[in-house]
Amino acid sequence: MEKFTTVTGVAAPLRRSNVDTDQIIPAVFLKRVTKTGFEDALFHGWRQDPEFVLNKPEFQGARILVAGADFGTGSSREHAVWALRDFGFDVVLSPRFGDIFRGNSGKQGLLAAAITEDEVEALWAAIEANPGTEMTVDLVARTATIGDLQVSFEVDDYTRWRLLEGLDDIGLTLRDEALISEFEATRESWRPQTLPVK
Amino acid sequence: MTSESRTAARPRTLAEKVWDAHLVKKGEDGTPDLIYIDLHLVHEVTSPQAFDGLRLAGRPLRRPDLTIATEDHNTPTLAIDKPIADLTSRTQIETLRRNCEEFGVRLHSLGDIEQGIVHVVGPQLGLTQPGITVVCGDSHTSTHGAFGAMAFGIGTSEVEHVMATQTLPLKPFKTMAITVEGTLRPGVTAKDIILAVITKIGTGGGQGYVLEYRGSAIRALSMDGRMTICNMSIEAGARAGMVAPDATTYEYLKGRAHAPEGQDWDDAVAYWDTLATDEGAAFDAEVTIDADTLEPFVTWGTNPGQGASLSDSVPNPNDFADANERAAAERALEYMDLTAGTPLKEVAVDAVFMGSCTNSRIEDLRAFASIIQGQKKADGVRVMVVPGSARVRIEAEAEGLDKIITDFGAEWRFAGCSMCLGMNPDQLAPGERCASTSNRNFEGRQGKGGRTHLVSPLVAAATAIRGTLSSPWDLEHSSDLTVTSGEAK
Numbered sequence: 001m002e003k004f005t006t007v008t009g010v011a012a013p014l015r016r017s018n019v020d021t022d023q024i025i026p027a028v029f030l031k032r033v034t035k036t037g038f039e040d041a042l043f044h045g046w047r048q049d050p051e052f053v054l055n056k057p058e059f060q061g062a063r064i065l066v067a068g069a070d071f072g073t074g075s076s077r078e079h080a081v082w083a084l085r086d087f088g089f090d091v092v093l094s095p096r097f098g099d100i101f102r103g104n105s106g107k108q109g110l111l112a113a114a115i116t117e118d119e120v121e122a123l124w125a126a127i128e129a130n131p132g133t134e135m136t137v138d139l140v141a142r143t144a145t146i147g148d149l150q151v152s153f154e155v156d157d158y159t160r161w162r163l164l165e166g167l168d169d170i171g172l173t174l175r176d177e178a179l180i181s182e183f184e185a186t187r188e189s190w191r192p193q194t195l196p197v198k
Numbered sequence: 199m200t201s202e203s204r205t206a207a208r209p210r211t212l213a214e215k216v217w218d219a220h221l222v223k224k225g226e227d228g229t230p231d232l233i234y235i236d237l238h239l240v241h242e243v244t245s246p247q248a249f250d251g252l253r254l255a256g257r258p259l260r261r262p263d264l265t266i267a268t269e270d271h272n273t274p275t276l277a278i279d280k281p282i283a284d285l286t287s288r289t290q291i292e293t294l295r296r297n298c299e300e301f302g303v304r305l306h307s308l309g310d311i312e313q314g315i316v317h318v319v320g321p322q323l324g325l326t327q328p329g330i331t332v333v334c335g336d337s338h339t340s341t342h343g344a345f346g347a348m349a350f351g352i353g354t355s356e357v358e359h360v361m362a363t364q365t366l367p368l369k370p371f372k373t374m375a376i377t378v379e380g381t382l383r384p385g386v387t388a389k390d391i392i393l394a395v396i397t398k399i400g401t402g403g404g405q406g407y408v409l410e411y412r413g414s415a416i417r418a419l420s421m422d423g424r425m426t427i428c429n430m431s432i433e434a435g436a437r438a439g440m441v442a443p444d445a446t447t448y449e450y451l452k453g454r455a456h457a458p459e460g461q462d463w464d465d466a467v468a469y470w471d472t473l474a475t476d477e478g479a480a481f482d483a484e485v486t487i488d489a490d491t492l493e494p495f496v497t498w499g500t501n502p503g504q505g506a507s508l509s510d511s512v513p514n515p516n517d518f519a520d521a522n523e524r525a526a527a528e529r530a531l532e533y534m535d536l537t538a539g540t541p542l543k544e545v546a547v548d549a550v551f552m553g554s555c556t557n558s559r560i561e562d563l564r565a566f567a568s569i570i571q572g573q574k575k576a577d578g579v580r581v582m583v584v585p586g587s588a589r590v591r592i593e594a595e596a597e598g599l600d601k602i603i604t605d606f607g608a609e610w611r612f613a614g615c616s617m618c619l620g621m622n623p624d625q626l627a628p629g630e631r632c633a634s635t636s637n638r639n640f641e642g643r644q645g646k647g648g649r650t651h652l653v654s655p656l657v658a659a660a661t662a663i664r665g666t667l668s669s670p671w672d673l674e675h676s677s678d679l680t681v682t683s684g685e686a687k
């Protein structure tokens with residue numbers, strides 16, 4: 001995973017709340033067995049509408065998405081994060097995220113940063129006043145800046161540290177392999193086992 | 199360190215006890231805890247990229263003996279002996295088969311008696327047990343919490359993480375008590391309880407929490423009913439739902455293929471008996487629901503929190519004080535093609551779907567059959583009944599339920615997720631309206647442009663008879679509603 005410090009790019013306003021993962025990527029795309037190539041699937045239903053924000057020329061190449069509350073609720077599908085990444089997004093700003101979605105984001109280098117509803121409104125207004133202007137998201141300072149407007153966002157310390165260091169989760173855990181083996185040695189005999197097949 | 203010796207003096211909740219018993223490493227300075235995973239359930243949709251990740255990194259699957267796979271999301275529910283027609287569905291299934299073979303994972307394929315929806319298969323094998331940790335790349339893993347297990351859905355990266363390490367780095371969840379006291383009236387079921395809970399606390403109300411369902415109405419439920427409730431915890435935004443194990447749990451488990459035996463059984467029960475929340479343990483939040491006044495429920499909108507009693511009317515968006523809720527209700531009514539003020543019982547449906555990991559176990563099918571027995575479905579309504587697993591299907595056939603279902607004019611299918619999410623050919627056509635016993639009424643969930651009303655098996659049955667959304671109370675012939683899904687055994 002690449003280290004994440006700051007991102008500067010076009011920000012797109014998604015004026016919707018309760019964007020569940022079925023809207024981010026419909027179930028029909030979950031059939032693929034690869035981990036990349038989902039850019040065409042992102043918001044597939046909405047993108048059929050030429051007026052949809054991500055279809056507008058001024059938001060092409062957007063790297064930052066500013067969305068309403070409860071972004072990424074519903075199904076656990078990690079494809080939602082891959083699709084956002086494949087489309088080119090590095091950051092989603094929203095007042096609240098679905099828990100699983102937020103967890104998935106950190107693991108794929110997508111920053112899910114929480115700001116207040118008022119700040120979302122202010123950012124939407126700023127973006128729409130000057131569509132296509134760049135925004136800078138600084139993970140070190142935990143700020144998002146567009147023009148004169150700067151907001152501070154929240155992200156938990158652990159996720160932030162991992163994003164800043166570009167650390168892979170599994171590698172990190174395997175440093176504690178000895179502890180895992182020790183735990184396994186005390187596992188009670190009545191705990192379930194799938195093998196052998198009875 | 200055994201589970202017992204970790205028991206602290208401070209009063210703890212069920213969730214805390216299970217968590218503490220699985221601590222491989224306590225997190226410090228804001229780092230998460232490392233939690234051991236007892237059981238990893240795998241299906242074809244969220245596993246291919248995880249297996250791929252292992253292969254790319256040259257990592258083995260650490261504990262094939264704690265891992266089990268089944269095919270469910272993509273499997274056809276007709277002609278299961280033929281090759282799967284849809285190419286991408288077939289690719290996912292074939293990829294799972296290859297991966298399980300390569301990594302030594304036990305797999306129940308289409309045609310196998312244990313094949314079925316992953317959340318039906320774990321419990322029926324006796325693998326889902328009290329006090330264990332269960333994960334699966336599927337949000338409805340919360341189902342397994344009905345046994346007093348800590349069970350939650352994870353993303354594909356986490357699936358890979360569990361495959362490689364049998365652990366997960368996690369921050370402790372907050373705890374919420376949902377206390378349901380009283381006695382359900384005949385015709386009111388576990389599904390109505392959970393729909394009422396979600397309408398009460400909202401789709402975000404449980405975020406970050408493990409919900410513990412307590413109270414006399416929960417204790418009175420069978421395991422199938424408890425699973426229905428825990429299943430939909432995620433629809434309230436929660437990571438997991440739990441019910442403390444008791445005699446009902448043990449009775450369900452005893453004798454199942456993977457339940458402990460002999461001395462192991464006694465040791466296990468002795469431990470399971472210690473799991474219930476201690477007197478005086480503090481929850482981070484508490485909610486109470488009165489079971490006595492609950493009515494059969496239905497959703498009218500496009501998220502599971504947009505629900506009402508069947509005796510109500512479609513709400514008026516202007517009546518919502520919160521601006522977001524008002525806007526959401528407006529959009530929902532437009533998508534659902536409903537007019538505010540219309541009595542819900544006047545809403546005509548095109549289809550009824552009886553199935554999904556919420557309501558496809560044997561008791562659900564019995565409840566459905568008890569209402570439709572000797573009746574004919576309404577003209578022009580398509581009724582599809584999909585058992586949760588091949589074993590449930592066989593059990594139902596042994597009881598003659600399939601005959602009742604086909605005589606009624608409904609389709610009796612093979613096991614799988616089916617029209618719950620329409621990844622296989624079982625889908626609604628655009629604009630079609632469906633009363634569904636599943637768990638999600640999101641836009642397009644059951645097929646592009648399809649409209650979903652979430653209901654209990656009893657409401658599904660009454661609706662299939664009358665052709666409009668109906669409560670079992672509306673049926674003359676069902677004055678005796680003693681066999682109700684998830685009610686007292």
Ligand code: SF4
Binds near residue numbers: 271338555614618
């Ligand atoms: S039945 Fe529906 S909710 Fe349950 S696992 Fe299958 S797709 Fe998911």
